[in-house]
Amino acid sequence: MATPVPDDLLRIAQYVGLAEDAGYPLSERQLWTYAETPLPRRTTDLARLGIFGGRGALVDAVPYMRRVGWILTLEDGTVRLTALGRAVAKSGTTGVLAEAPAPVGLVILSPDDPLNLATLTRSIAGAGAGMLVDPYFQDDMFEWLMSSTSIDRVLLGRKATKLGSLPFIAGAAAKMGRGLSVRYLPPDRMHDRYLVAENGDLSMIGASLNGVHRNDTAIMRVPAPGAATIKRRLANLWDQAMPVEPKSSLTE
Template sequence: MEIATESGHRVLAYISAATRRGATLSQNDLEAYATAPFRRMRSTSPIQAVLASFATNIAGKSEALETWTEYLERVAWIRVVDDSVKLTPLGHAILADLSAPQIESTSEDSTEVILDPSDPFAYVRVIGALADIGEGLLVDPYFRFDQLETVVSHTAIRRILTSKKIGAPAISQLELALAVFDDSQRPEVRIANELHDRFAISGGDKVIAIGTSLNSVGKNLSIVVPLASVAGSAIRRSHEDLWAKSPAVKPKAAGGANSGSP
């Protein structure tokens, strides 16, 4: 299902690019780009000039019913204040969704994702695979605090199992980072003595293997691949057992006191 056309996606991206550094984008600026986003070709013959003029007139008539500004305001993707155009929170959400690469499925039951270091969207792809898990368990022996915000913001995963391999300083950073989240959004992080592999385990029957830790995505060629039911069930049982016997990381406020319920 198409949420927006390619032109709509392009216009939203243009507004974001123009305004996120503090520039002011007027309605005229927006319409000038939206109606002709690419450099126009110079006419080299009278016939080409006539055709170009005809195309411009047709484009103008097709846009006459509703300008880009009117359309984007109507669907609440932008707001205009004193002739300054900005994306609304809804517009930012739509742009983020449109810009996220779609994970391609090789069949109805399997989705394989290649994490190529040359792909600038490699991290987006693995987060998309985690989002598809729903409310599940993320197992990553090298998970650190700087992945917390992304996982919480872009997935429904609220249980994370990492290991002592990250070291005491990184565990302390996790304690401080967890204290930043509201109780309703705060994930539960536990520390296992030993972990070797990386998995995302759904609350249903889906289990995916992740070839590298989140902090290494984009550095090495890797893959995200679903596991067959027998292997997935074994992985689920063993890591739920590990989760049950692993101690939780307690949120700690910057002043040193633990936050949350005692």
């Protein structure tokens, strides 16, 4: 089926996605270089990769992709696909940027695996616009969550006096048009960590996502009927939780 996205722009979106999935965020300079450099001739290997081909260069690609909301440039100069950008990349892929798998079965995360973060990203992104329940999820993980997944609800364990930068994170998400609701309960109300996928699948996460670079852990599908019971409890906890009100300035 034909895609309404121009092939050359689609190819650049796929390029950023490929780098992210490999655990290598591109700098904007690297992306400019890719966009501006004439494409090489097709060879068997390059044709198999599917990210080259065609002729010419796109000197306006990066500002265009930023303007239309496909990419974000972070403070350190690296470029990330937004949820929209990832969807655009997937819309025309021919097997290069594989559809993120749903969080089914068993996923092992080892700190000794150099692609540990890429594996984690695929697993969480596979939940679509789902809910992450992680009582110990830290503020500095939200940038990764917002730029690399479509998760739209996060339930944390926090004291009302310990919200830290959460209001500003929620404000940044609102300003970006990134649908993200963050709620919190007292720390003693929760312990286990879960991922509720957009399609209703439920997975249990062994350790907090903050520690996947330190500890071996796993993401495991919870079978029915136990999943239904847990999801009802999580829904009740979400309803009882306090929302984090977004702020965009210190004077609010």
